[in-house]
Amino acid sequence: MTELPDGVERRNFDGQQRLSTQGTPVYGEPTDGDWRLWDAGRSKLGAMLESGMAVDLSGVDSVLYLGAASGTTVSHVADFAGPTYAIEFAPRPVRDLIGVAEDRSNLFPLLKDARKPESYAHIVESDLDLLVQDVATRGQAAVAVDNAQFLADDGLLCLAIKARSEDVTADPETVFRRVREELASAYEIVDSERLEPFHADHLGIVARKR
Numbered sequence: 536m537t538e539l540p541d542g543v544e545r546r547n548f549d550g551q552q553r554l555s556t557q558g559t560p561v562y563g564e565p566t567d568g569d570w571r572l573w574d575a576g577r578s579k580l581g582a583m584l585e586s587g588m589a590v591d592l593s594g595v596d597s598v599l600y601l602g603a604a605s606g607t608t609v610s611h612v613a614d615f616a617g618p619t620y621a622i623e624f625a626p627r628p629v630r631d632l633i634g635v636a637e638d639r640s641n642l643f644p645l646l647k648d649a650r651k652p653e654s655y656a657h658i659v660e661s662d663l664d665l666l667v668q669d670v671a672t673r674g675q676a677a678v679a680v681d682n683a684q685f686l687a688d689d690g691l692l693c694l695a696i697k698a699r700s701e702d703v704t705a706d707p708e709t710v711f712r713r714v715r716e717e718l719a720s721a722y723e724i725v726d727s728e729r730l731e732p733f734h735a736d737h738l739g740i741v742a743r744k745r
Protein backbone atom coordinates (compact mmCIF):
# COMPACT_ATOMS: atom_id res chain seq x y z
CA MET A 536 0.00 0.00 0.00
CA THR A 537 1.14 3.53 -0.69
CA GLU A 538 2.88 5.26 2.22
CA LEU A 539 2.55 8.99 1.73
CA PRO A 540 5.61 10.83 3.04
CA ASP A 541 5.43 13.91 5.24
CA GLY A 542 4.56 16.79 2.95
CA VAL A 543 2.16 14.83 0.71
CA GLU A 544 -1.49 14.84 1.76
CA ARG A 545 -4.87 13.90 0.36
CA ARG A 546 -7.00 17.04 0.52
CA ASN A 547 -10.38 18.06 -0.74
CA PHE A 548 -10.40 19.56 -4.24
CA ASP A 549 -13.84 20.01 -5.86
CA GLY A 550 -15.40 17.46 -3.50
CA GLN A 551 -12.75 14.76 -4.10
CA GLN A 552 -9.78 13.66 -2.00
CA ARG A 553 -6.75 14.33 -4.20
CA LEU A 554 -2.98 14.25 -3.70
CA SER A 555 -1.32 17.57 -2.96
CA THR A 556 1.96 19.13 -1.86
CA GLN A 557 2.87 22.52 -0.43
CA GLY A 558 4.70 24.88 -2.75
CA THR A 559 4.52 27.53 -5.42
CA PRO A 560 2.15 26.49 -8.27
CA VAL A 561 3.87 25.39 -11.49
CA TYR A 562 1.41 24.25 -14.17
CA GLY A 563 -1.87 26.02 -13.45
CA GLU A 564 -2.94 23.38 -10.94
CA PRO A 565 -5.74 24.20 -8.45
CA THR A 566 -4.66 25.30 -4.98
CA ASP A 567 -6.08 25.20 -1.46
CA GLY A 568 -4.17 27.78 0.56
CA ASP A 569 -0.51 26.88 0.04
CA TRP A 570 -1.39 23.28 -0.94
CA ARG A 571 -1.44 22.52 -4.66
CA LEU A 572 -3.11 19.62 -6.40
CA TRP A 573 -0.75 16.89 -7.66
CA ASP A 574 -2.53 15.91 -10.86
CA ALA A 575 -2.14 12.16 -11.50
CA GLY A 576 -3.26 12.69 -15.10
CA ARG A 577 -0.17 14.86 -15.65
CA SER A 578 2.30 12.86 -13.56
CA LYS A 579 3.26 9.16 -13.76
CA LEU A 580 4.58 9.21 -10.18
CA GLY A 581 1.32 10.87 -9.10
CA ALA A 582 -0.59 8.08 -10.88
CA MET A 583 1.51 5.43 -9.11
CA LEU A 584 0.64 6.99 -5.75
CA GLU A 585 -3.00 7.58 -6.65
CA SER A 586 -3.57 4.02 -7.81
CA GLY A 587 -2.26 2.57 -4.53
CA MET A 588 0.96 0.95 -5.77
CA ALA A 589 3.46 -0.21 -3.14
CA VAL A 590 5.43 3.04 -3.17
CA ASP A 591 6.90 3.66 0.27
CA LEU A 592 8.23 7.21 0.13
CA SER A 593 8.30 7.68 3.91
CA GLY A 594 11.69 8.93 5.02
CA VAL A 595 12.81 9.77 1.48
CA ASP A 596 15.26 12.66 1.49
CA SER A 597 17.64 12.70 -1.50
CA VAL A 598 16.31 12.12 -5.03
CA LEU A 599 17.54 11.73 -8.61
CA TYR A 600 14.83 12.44 -11.18
CA LEU A 601 15.45 11.43 -14.82
CA GLY A 602 13.32 13.06 -17.53
CA ALA A 603 12.28 16.15 -15.59
CA ALA A 604 10.85 18.03 -18.62
CA SER A 605 9.42 21.41 -17.48
CA GLY A 606 9.17 20.28 -13.88
CA THR A 607 5.53 19.22 -13.46
CA THR A 608 6.27 16.13 -11.34
CA VAL A 609 9.73 16.97 -10.03
CA SER A 610 8.32 20.19 -8.52
CA HIS A 611 6.01 18.07 -6.33
CA VAL A 612 8.93 15.79 -5.42
CA ALA A 613 11.04 18.78 -4.40
CA ASP A 614 8.10 20.06 -2.31
CA PHE A 615 8.34 17.05 0.04
CA ALA A 616 11.93 15.77 -0.41
CA GLY A 617 15.41 17.11 0.32
CA PRO A 618 18.08 17.57 -2.38
CA THR A 619 16.45 16.73 -5.73
CA TYR A 620 18.64 16.43 -8.83
CA ALA A 621 16.59 16.84 -12.02
CA ILE A 622 18.08 15.54 -15.28
CA GLU A 623 16.62 16.65 -18.61
CA PHE A 624 18.40 16.67 -21.98
CA ALA A 625 16.15 19.02 -23.98
CA PRO A 626 17.22 22.66 -23.56
CA ARG A 627 13.77 24.19 -23.95
CA PRO A 628 12.03 22.49 -20.99
CA VAL A 629 15.17 23.05 -18.91
CA ARG A 630 14.57 26.80 -19.26
CA ASP A 631 11.16 26.33 -17.59
CA LEU A 632 12.68 23.95 -15.04
CA ILE A 633 15.17 26.62 -13.98
CA GLY A 634 12.19 28.92 -13.26
CA VAL A 635 10.59 26.17 -11.14
CA ALA A 636 13.88 25.77 -9.24
CA GLU A 637 14.02 29.50 -8.46
CA ASP A 638 11.20 28.90 -5.96
CA ARG A 639 12.78 25.68 -4.61
CA SER A 640 16.29 25.92 -3.18
CA ASN A 641 16.57 22.08 -2.97
CA LEU A 642 15.88 21.50 -6.70
CA PHE A 643 18.92 21.28 -8.98
CA PRO A 644 18.18 21.23 -12.75
CA LEU A 645 20.87 19.60 -14.90
CA LEU A 646 20.94 19.73 -18.70
CA LYS A 647 22.30 16.20 -19.11
CA ASP A 648 21.61 12.94 -20.97
CA ALA A 649 20.34 10.21 -18.63
CA ARG A 650 22.04 7.61 -20.86
CA LYS A 651 25.40 9.12 -19.82
CA PRO A 652 25.46 9.02 -16.02
CA GLU A 653 29.22 9.56 -16.07
CA SER A 654 28.50 13.12 -17.32
CA TYR A 655 26.81 14.05 -14.02
CA ALA A 656 28.44 11.62 -11.56
CA HIS A 657 30.69 14.44 -10.30
CA ILE A 658 27.64 16.62 -9.45
CA VAL A 659 24.99 14.19 -8.18
CA GLU A 660 25.66 12.74 -4.74
CA SER A 661 25.65 8.98 -4.16
CA ASP A 662 23.64 6.88 -1.68
CA LEU A 663 20.40 8.53 -2.78
CA ASP A 664 17.07 7.36 -1.32
CA LEU A 665 14.97 7.53 -4.48
CA LEU A 666 15.40 7.35 -8.26
CA VAL A 667 12.40 8.48 -10.30
CA GLN A 668 12.52 7.88 -14.05
CA ASP A 669 10.13 9.04 -16.78
CA VAL A 670 12.27 9.46 -19.89
CA ALA A 671 9.92 8.03 -22.56
CA THR A 672 12.79 7.05 -24.82
CA ARG A 673 14.14 3.79 -26.24
CA GLY A 674 16.21 1.77 -23.77
CA GLN A 675 14.30 2.79 -20.63
CA ALA A 676 15.39 -0.31 -18.65
CA ALA A 677 19.06 0.26 -19.51
CA VAL A 678 18.81 3.86 -18.27
CA ALA A 679 17.40 2.65 -14.93
CA VAL A 680 20.11 -0.02 -14.61
CA ASP A 681 22.92 2.42 -15.47
CA ASN A 682 21.67 4.97 -12.92
CA ALA A 683 21.33 2.45 -10.07
CA GLN A 684 24.89 3.45 -9.11
CA PHE A 685 23.50 6.63 -7.49
CA LEU A 686 21.12 4.76 -5.18
CA ALA A 687 21.83 3.63 -1.62
CA ASP A 688 21.86 -0.14 -1.10
CA ASP A 689 18.16 -0.31 -0.26
CA GLY A 690 17.28 2.69 -2.47
CA LEU A 691 13.93 2.82 -4.22
CA LEU A 692 13.21 3.08 -7.95
CA CYS A 693 9.91 4.49 -9.25
CA LEU A 694 9.91 3.94 -12.99
CA ALA A 695 7.38 4.76 -15.69
CA ILE A 696 7.75 2.73 -18.88
CA LYS A 697 6.11 3.99 -22.07
CA ALA A 698 5.57 0.95 -24.33
CA ARG A 699 5.49 2.92 -27.58
CA SER A 700 8.89 4.48 -26.88
CA GLU A 701 10.46 1.01 -27.00
CA ASP A 702 8.60 -0.39 -29.99
CA VAL A 703 5.53 1.16 -31.64
CA THR A 704 4.49 -2.12 -33.23
CA ALA A 705 4.96 -4.55 -30.31
CA ASP A 706 2.24 -5.56 -27.88
CA PRO A 707 2.79 -3.40 -24.74
CA GLU A 708 2.74 -6.50 -22.51
CA THR A 709 5.66 -7.97 -24.50
CA VAL A 710 7.60 -4.73 -24.06
CA PHE A 711 6.84 -4.65 -20.33
CA ARG A 712 7.97 -8.28 -19.85
CA ARG A 713 11.31 -7.52 -21.54
CA VAL A 714 11.78 -4.42 -19.38
CA ARG A 715 11.12 -6.39 -16.16
CA GLU A 716 13.66 -9.01 -17.23
CA GLU A 717 16.32 -6.39 -18.01
CA LEU A 718 15.78 -4.60 -14.70
CA ALA A 719 16.45 -7.80 -12.75
CA SER A 720 20.23 -7.37 -13.11
CA ALA A 721 20.13 -4.35 -10.77
CA TYR A 722 16.73 -4.32 -9.06
CA GLU A 723 14.22 -6.46 -7.24
CA ILE A 724 10.75 -5.51 -8.43
CA VAL A 725 8.33 -4.77 -5.60
CA ASP A 726 5.26 -3.86 -7.63
CA SER A 727 4.29 -3.19 -11.24
CA GLU A 728 0.96 -2.00 -12.60
CA ARG A 729 -0.45 -0.42 -15.73
CA LEU A 730 -1.12 3.29 -15.19
CA GLU A 731 -4.55 3.39 -16.87
CA PRO A 732 -6.81 5.34 -16.64
CA PHE A 733 -4.28 8.09 -15.99
CA HIS A 734 -1.72 7.20 -18.70
CA ALA A 735 -2.41 4.81 -21.59
CA ASP A 736 0.10 2.04 -22.42
CA HIS A 737 2.40 2.93 -19.53
CA LEU A 738 3.66 0.57 -16.85
CA GLY A 739 4.58 1.80 -13.38
CA ILE A 740 7.35 -0.18 -11.67
CA VAL A 741 8.46 0.07 -8.04
CA ALA A 742 11.74 -1.69 -7.29
CA ARG A 743 14.55 -1.88 -4.72
CA LYS A 744 18.20 -1.80 -5.68
CA ARG A 745 19.76 -5.26 -5.30
Ligand SMILES: C[S@@+](CC[C@H](N)C(=O)[O-])C[C@H]1O[C@@H](n2cnc3c(N)ncnc32)[C@H](O)[C@@H]1O
Pocket residue numbers: 577578579601602603604605606607608609622623624625628647648649650669670671672
Ligand atom coordinates in the same frame (compact mmCIF):
# COMPACT_ATOMS: atom_id res chain seq x y z
C1 LIG B 1 7.22 12.17 -20.55
S1 LIG B 1 8.36 13.48 -20.46
C2 LIG B 1 8.63 13.70 -18.73
C3 LIG B 1 7.52 14.36 -17.96
C4 LIG B 1 7.96 14.64 -16.54
N1 LIG B 1 8.57 13.49 -15.94
C5 LIG B 1 6.84 15.08 -15.64
O1 LIG B 1 6.06 14.24 -15.18
O2 LIG B 1 6.74 16.27 -15.36
C6 LIG B 1 9.87 12.71 -20.91
C7 LIG B 1 11.05 13.65 -20.84
O3 LIG B 1 12.23 12.87 -20.89
C8 LIG B 1 13.18 13.60 -21.59
N2 LIG B 1 14.22 12.66 -22.03
C9 LIG B 1 14.12 11.67 -22.96
N3 LIG B 1 15.28 11.02 -23.08
C10 LIG B 1 16.14 11.59 -22.20
C11 LIG B 1 17.50 11.35 -21.86
N4 LIG B 1 18.20 10.38 -22.45
N5 LIG B 1 18.07 12.12 -20.92
C12 LIG B 1 17.36 13.10 -20.31
N6 LIG B 1 16.08 13.40 -20.60
C13 LIG B 1 15.46 12.63 -21.52
C14 LIG B 1 12.41 14.23 -22.74
O4 LIG B 1 13.10 15.34 -23.29
C15 LIG B 1 11.12 14.63 -22.02
O5 LIG B 1 11.19 15.95 -21.52
